[in-house]
Amino acid sequence: MFNNKYSKTLTVVLILVIILIIGLLIFFGIRVYRKYYIKKAATDAVDEFKDMLNETTEKPEPENNIILNDVGPTVDLNSLYQDNQTTDDDGDDDSGTGVTYMGYDVIGYIEIPKTDVEYPIIPDYQGSINALNVGIVKLYPGNDSLNKPGNTVLAGHNYRDGSFFSNNKRLEKGDKIYITGVDGERVEYEITKKYETNTSDSSYMNRDTEGRREISLTTCTDDTSARLIIWAQEV
Numbered sequence: 001m002f003n004n005k006y007s008k009t010l011t012v013v014l015i016l017v018i019i020l021i022i023g024l025l026i027f028f029g030i031r032v033y034r035k036y037y038i039k040k041a042a043t044d045a046v047d048e049f050k051d052m053l054n055e056t057t058e059k060p061e062p063e064n065n066i067i068l069n070d071v072g073p074t075v076d077l078n079s080l081y082q083d084n085q086t087t088d089d090d091g092d093d094d095s096g097t098g099v100t101y102m103g104y105d106v107i108g109y110i111e112i113p114k115t116d117v118e119y120p121i122i123p124d125y126q127g128s129i130n131a132l133n134v135g136i137v138k139l140y141p142g143n144d145s146l147n148k149p150g151n152t153v154l155a156g157h158n159y160r161d162g163s164f165f166s167n168n169k170r171l172e173k174g175d176k177i178y179i180t181g182v183d184g185e186r187v188e189y190e191i192t193k194k195y196e197t198n199t200s201d202s203s204y205m206n207r208d209t210e211g212r213r214e215i216s217l218t219t220c221t222d223d224t225s226a227r228l229i230i231w232a233q234e235v
Contacts, residue, residue, distance in 0.1 A: 035163050038134065045101035045120040046109045052099055053184045097182055102134040108146045110136055110154065111178040115167040121146065121154065121179075132157055136164060139218070140205045146181035151214045153205050158219045158228075165219035168228055177232050179215060189215055189232035196226045204229055 099106040104122035111118050123138050124131035131137045132155060138146070140153035156165035173191050180186040197204075204216055213234040221228050 035159075035161055038163060041101060042119045042135065045099060045106055046118055049097065049099045049106050049109055049120060049180075052097055053180075053182075056184065102131075104131055104135065105144070107138065107144045108179060108181040111180075112171070112175075113178075114175050115170055116162075117165075117167075119156070119164065144182075146179055147183075147185055147187045147213055149209070149211050149213055151205065151207055151209050151216055152179075153216045153218060155218045158222065158224075160222055165217060165228075168217060168219050168230060169222070171230055176235075177215065177217070187213060188235045189213075190235050191230055191232045193231040194229070196221060196228055199225075199227055201227070204231070209233070 097106060099120075101120045101122055104124075106120040107123060108121045109119060110121055119136045121138055122131055122135045123144055136154055136156045138144070138152065139155050141150070146152060156168075158164070158166045158168070160166055171191055171194065173194065175191045177189045177191065178186055179189065199220075204218075215232050217230040217232070219228050220226070
């Protein structure tokens with residue numbers, strides 16, 4: 001009798017262990033596939049964006065040199081996740097590249113050599129976190145322009161798997177970041193500051209750069225209790 005009960009208990013435990021192992025394999029398998037899928041999609045989008053830039057530079061200038069501008073709506077500059085307009089303050093319309101990534105327009109791409117980062121930069125027109133789930137998002141200011149005077153804020157998730165801004169904690173003062181916009185200009189930035197702050201702090205977004213071109217990278221810490229902020233300015 002005792003042996004029979006022991007055998008049944010051991011069988012149940014063994015089944016539970018097998019189910020747990022299968023569940024873990026499925027979980028990690030999905031994570032690995034997701035990382036591979038997003039990385040491939042990001043690489044394809046960046047390559048397509050580069051091809052678009054090359055084709056643009058090869059096209060002759062129009063004879064009349066007329067530039068038509070579209071003016072977008074105003075935005076709340078103090079909101080962390082905000083609706084984005086498609087025109088910057090100086091009237092330059094950077095939208096309509098024809099390159100998309102995960103359903104979003106690509107407005108440029110970011111390179112961080114130290115952490116092997118190369119991702120397209122996308123806007124978040126809906127003011128939600130959906131875009132953050134798939135790419136590097138321009139949060140501030142509310143337009144599609146990159147490499148303009150002032151502070152540009154880029155956000156990316158920390159999935160603790162090496163993707164997006166997961167390895168921003170490895171970055172230090174002096175490390176380089178490169179941003180390329182739709183005009184093809186590749187601007188080199190050097191990290192000047194790195195710190196943690198609370199999740200509700202957005203004071204760094206509209207800081208005064210005294211006319212310099214600067215960027216801020218924002219992501220969560222590994223334990224998600226705070227935000228890791230990195231400042232960089234044009235070299």
